[in-house]
Amino acid sequence: MFFMSRGHLSIDYRGPICGCGKPGCIEVFASGPAIAKRAQAKLAADHTRRSTILKWGNGSVDITSEMVGKAHAGGDPLAKEVLQETIDFLALWLGNIVDLLEPDVAIIGGGVASMLTPFFDELRNRLPSCSVNSRCREMPIVVAHYGAEAGIAGGAALCAQAFAES
Numbered sequence: 001m002f003f004m005s006r007g008h009l010s011i012d013y014r015g016p017i018c019g020c021g022k023p024g025c026i027e028v029f030a031s032g033p034a035i036a037k038r039a040q041a042k043l044a045a046d047h048t049r050r051s052t053i054l055k056w057g058n059g060s061v062d063i064t065s066e067m068v069g070k071a072h073a074g075g076d077p078l079a080k081e082v083l084q085e086t087i088d089f090l091a092l093w094l095g096n097i098v099d100l101l102e103p104d105v106a107i108i109g110g111g112v113a114s115m116l117t118p119f120f121d122e123l124r125n126r127l128p129s130c131s132v133n134s135r136c137r138e139m140p141i142v143v144a145h146y147g148a149e150a151g152i153a154g155g156a157a158l159c160a161q162a163f164a165e166s
């Protein structure tokens with residue numbers, strides 16, 4: 001068992017430069033701000049598109065990932081599109097992790113985990129095309145109990161473990 005916070009693994013060497021300085025980190029594709037930015041870009045690119053997201057915030061400029069999640073829960077097609085793309089990125093990223101580390105379970109935490117939960121089956125179905133390790137077919141994918149606080153909780157657990165072992 002190990003804890004991972006691997007937002008800074010790249011899935012695209014030509015991708016946008018991440019805040020950490022590397023190109024194409026999963027962070028720039030699948031984080032809350034990335035989800036918000038993609039929704040914003042889709043709405044800005046096509047003004048004829050309707051979305052419940054436009055009801056909140058100041059037009060398309062103040063979109064947050066929470067709005068995308070809320071819109072998807074209400075059946076909004078644009079929000080669904082954005083979250084499905086996020087799953088495409090995550091499948092690629094998780095496939096790399098499975099091939100490298102063979103984890104027993106994938107626990108997805110962070111601020112956007114709960115809004116992606118409805119897509120976990122899809123993520124599981126896409127995984128075999130992104131991983132050469134057949135274990136990806138059996139690996140459970142679950143949402144972190146601590147949600148947005150998962151990173152902090154994992155860090156605290158690691159500290160507690162280090163203390164116990166010392």
Ligand SMILES: [Zn+2]
Pocket residue numbers: 007008009018019020021022025027
């Ligand atoms: Zn990064």
